[in-house]
Amino acid sequence: MNNWFRLLILALFCGVLPVSGETVSAQQSPAAILKKATRAVGGEKALRAVNSREATGRVKRLSDGASGEFNAMSQQPNLYTERFDAGGFETAVGFNGKSGWFRDAQNGLRTLTGAASRDFQAEANYRNNLWLNYKQDKSKIMSGGRAEVNGKSANVVVLTTAKNATTRLYFDSVSGLPVRDDISTNGLAKTFEYDDFRTVDGVSEPFAITATIGTEKYEIKLEKVTHNAQVSRAEFDFPKLSNEPLPDIPTLVKEVQAHEDQLDAILEKYTYTQTNIKREISKDGALRETELEKFQVTTYKGYVVLRLIAKNGKPLASDEQTKEDERAAKRITEIEREASKKEERKVQQTASGAPNGDVGQRISIAEVLRASNLVNPRRERFRNRDVIVFDFEPNPNFDFSDAKTFLKFFGKTSGVIWIDEADKQVARVEAVLSDSFKVGGGLVANLKKGAAFTLEQERVGNEVWLPSNADINLSVKVLLVKGININASIRYGNYEKFNSEVKNANVDEIKKP
Numbered sequence: 001m002n003n004w005f006r007l008l009i010l011a012l013f014c015g016v017l018p019v020s021g022e023t024v025s026a027q028q029s030p031a032a033i034l035k036k037a038t039r040a041v042g043g044e045k046a047l048r049a050v051n052s053r054e055a056t057g058r059v060k061r062l063s064d065g066a067s068g069e070f071n072a073m074s075q076q077p078n079l080y081t082e083r084f085d086a087g088g089f090e091t092a093v094g095f096n097g098k099s100g101w102f103r104d105a106q107n108g109l110r111t112l113t114g115a116a117s118r119d120f121q122a123e124a125n126y127r128n129n130l131w132l133n134y135k136q137d138k139s140k141i142m143s144g145g146r147a148e149v150n151g152k153s154a155n156v157v158v159l160t161t162a163k164n165a166t167t168r169l170y171f172d173s174v175s176g177l178p179v180r181d182d183i184s185t186n187g188l189a190k191t192f193e194y195d196d197f198r199t200v201d202g203v204s205e206p207f208a209i210t211a212t213i214g215t216e217k218y219e220i221k222l223e224k225v226t227h228n229a230q231v232s233r234a235e236f237d238f239p240k241l242s243n244e245p246l247p248d249i250p251t252l253v254k255e256v257q258a259h260e261d262q263l264d265a266i267l268e269k270y271t272y273t274q275t276n277i278k279r280e281i282s283k284d285g286a287l288r289e290t291e292l293e294k295f296q297v298t299t300y301k302g303y304v305v306l307r308l309i310a311k312n313g314k315p316l317a318s319d320e321q322t323k324e325d326e327r328a329a330k331r332i333t334e335i336e337r338e339a340s341k342k343e344e345r346k347v348q349q350t351a352s353g354a355p356n357g358d359v360g361q362r363i364s365i366a367e368v369l370r371a372s373n374l375v376n377p378r379r380e381r382f383r384n385r386d387v388i389v390f391d392f393e394p395n396p397n398f399d400f401s402d403a404k405t406f407l408k409f410f411g412k413t414s415g416v417i418w419i420d421e422a423d424k425q426v427a428r429v430e431a432v433l434s435d436s437f438k439v440g441g442g443l444v445a446n447l448k449k450g451a452a453f454t455l456e457q458e459r460v461g462n463e464v465w466l467p468s469n470a471d472i473n474l475s476v477k478v479l480l481v482k483g484i485n486i487n488a489s490i491r492y493g494n495y496e497k498f499n500s501e502v503k504n505a506n507v508d509e510i511k512k513p
Contacts, residue, residue: 030141030157033171034131040176046202047132050227051076057207057222061086070220072127079236080124086218095124096236096376098391099416099430109239110380111389111416117430122165123183130178131159131169137450138162138475138485149179149193162487163452163473164279177204188214201227238376238391246377247388247421253369255424260365266464267299269497274306277489297492303335365426368410369417371398379421382428383458386421394434409437413453425465428456433474448475460495467492 028036038044052075059070066087074080081094089105100112100120112120125137134141144156153173160166170180180193190213194206209220278291294310307328309316316324372392380389393414400408415431433451451474458468470490 028155030143033155033157033176034134034141036176037169037171037178038132040171040204041130041178042199042203044132047130050201050203052228052231054224054226054229054231055205055222056224057220059084059086059221060219062217062219070222073231073235074124074127075231075233075236076128078121078125078128079231079233080127081236084218084220092239093120094236094238095120096233096238096391098393098414098432099238099376099389100124101238103239111238111378111418113382113428113430118163119165119184122161122163122167125161126159126167126181126183131157134159144168146173150195152179154179162475162485178206190214198225200225203227238378244379246379249374249377249388249390252388252419252424253374256365256369256419256426259424263464267466270460270466270495271296271298272466272495273297273309273493275491275493277491279487279489280485300332301335301339303338305331305335365417365429368413371395371400371411372414380418382418385427387418387427388421389416389418391416409433409447412437420465423459423465425459426457427465428454430454451475461497466495 038047041047052073054073055071057070058067060067064087066089068085068087068090070084072080072082077097079095079097081092083090083092085091091104093102094100100117101109102112102116102120103109111117125133131141139159139161142158142160144158147154147156147170149170149172154170155173157169157171158166159169166184168182169178170182171177172179177197178194180191183190183192190211192212193210194208195210196206196208197204198207199205205222205225207222207225209222211218211220274295274297276293276295277289279289292310292312293308295306296309297307298305305328308324309321315321369392371394373395375391375393377388377390380387382389391414394412398411400411410431412433412435413431414434415429417426417430418428419425420427431453433447433449436449437447437451452472453474454471456468456470457465460466467490469492472486472488472490474486
C-alpha cells in the first residue's frame with residue numbers, strides 16, 4: 001500500500017423587544033427561529049417535496065447598469081449551478097456532487113479546491129435543503145442576535161457545518177421568512193437579500209434578490225421559478241471548453257500505478273514529520289484545535305514507523321520519550337517478523353500455485369480508480385503545473401467480492417483527483433463516502449455516509465511526490481456503541497534524506513536523519 005494512502009488510513013482510525021405588535025418575552029432560540037421559518041416558507045412537507053428547482057430572470061449590475069440573463073438550478077441531494085451575464089461577460093459556478101467549479105471573464109475556468117471547494121459545497125447543500133438537515137449533517141446552530149434588513153428587524157442564526165463552513169441566516173422577526181443570507185465562496189463574501197415572495201407549489205419563493213458579491217452589487221428579478229422539472233445532470237458538470245486532446249485516461253492511470261510501484265523503495269530514503277491536529281466546533285460555532293501530536297516518520301520494508309516526539313507544541317519528557325523509543329523499536333521487530341512470514345508465504349505459493357490473500361497487500365490510488373467510473377476529464381493549472389483533472393464515482397459493475405477492505409472502502413467514494421501531467425503523480429484528491437461503510441460487518445466500526453477526505457501532495461527532492469497535508473471529517477460508530485466525530489488535519493513536512501539503514505531494531509538509527 002503506498003505511503004499517502006496508508007498514512008490516511010492510519011490517521012483515520014487513530015433580551016428582545018416587542019416588534020410590530022409581536023410580544024416576545026425572551027430571545028428566541030435558534031431552533032425555534034428555524035422552526036418558525038419552516039412554517040413561514042410553506043412547511044417541512046412542502047419543502048421536502050421539492051427535488052429540483054430552476055429560477056430564471058434578469059440581472060443588472062448596479063455599478064454600471066450592465067444587464068443580462070440569470071439562471072440558477074438545484075437538484076437533490078446537492079447539485080447546484082448558477083449562471084449570469086452582465087454586459088456580455090458571463091460568470092458561472094457549479095457543483096456536480098463530486099467537484100465544484102468556477103468560471104468568469106477575468107480568471108477563466110477552474111476546479112475549486114480547499115476552503116473555496118468546502119464553502120461552495122456547503123452553499124450547494126443549502127440551496128437544495130435550506131436548514132432542514134442541519135442535525136443529520138452534524139452542523140451547529142447558534143444565535144447571531146438581532147439585525148436590521150431593509151429597515152425591518154430580523155433574527156439571525158449562524159449555521160456552521162462539520163467542515164467549518166459558516167452561513168449567517170436572517171429571518172424577518174414578524175413573518176419568519178428568510179430575508180438574507182451571508183455566504184463566503186471562492187474567497188468572496190456574498191450577501192443575498194430576498195423580497196417579493198410568491199407561492200409556487202405551496203412554497204414561498206423570493207422573486208426579487210439583491211446580491212452583493214465582493215465589491216459588486218447586482219439586482220436580480222426572477223421571471224419564473226419551477227419545481228421538480230427534469231434536469232439533466234450534465235447541467236451541473238464542468239464546462240468543456242478546450243479542444244486540446246486529453247490523454248487516454250486508462251493509460252494515464254496505468255502510468256500513475258507504475259510510478260507508485262516505485263514509491264516504497266524511494267520512501268526508504270526519507271524521514272519526515274507528521275503533525276496530527278484534532279479539531280472540534282465549539283458552542284460558539286468556531287473551529288478550534290484541541291490537540292496536536294507531532295511524529296517523526298520513516299518507512300521500513302514498506303511499513304510506516306511513527307515515533308511521537310512532541311505534544312501540543314512541547315517535546316516529550318525524557319521518560320515519555322524513552323517509552324516511545326522502545327515502542328518504535330518493538331514496531332521494527334514486528335515488521336521484521338511480518339516480513340519473514342511474507343517471504344515464506346511467497347515461496348509456498350510459488351511451489352503450490354495456490355492463491356494467497358496475504359501476498360501483495362499494497363493498495364494504490366490507481367487500484368482505487370480502476371474500481372471507479374472516471375468522468376469529466378479536463379486540463380487545468382494547479383500549483384503552477386499542468387494537471388489532468390477528472391471526477392470519479394463508484395462503479396456499480398466492479399466486482400468487490402474478493403477485494404481487500406481498503407479497496408472496498410474507497411470503492412464507495414466519489415470525488416475529484418488532480419494528476420500531474422508531466423510526472424504522472426497524484427497532486428490532490430478530494431473524496432466523499434457515498435454510502436455507509438461497515439468494518440468487520442459493522443461489529444468493529446460503521447462509517448457514516450458523507451465522510452470526507454482531502455489529500456494534497458508536493459514534489460520533493462525532484463524525484464517523488466509526497467504528502468503535504470490532509471483533512472479528515474467523519475462520523476463513525478465504534479464497536480456498535482460509541483459514536484465519534486473526527487475532525488482532523490494532518491500536516492507533513494521536513495522531508496530529508498535518511499542516511500542510515502534501520503537494522504536490528506536499533507531505534508537510535510530511526511532518530512537520526
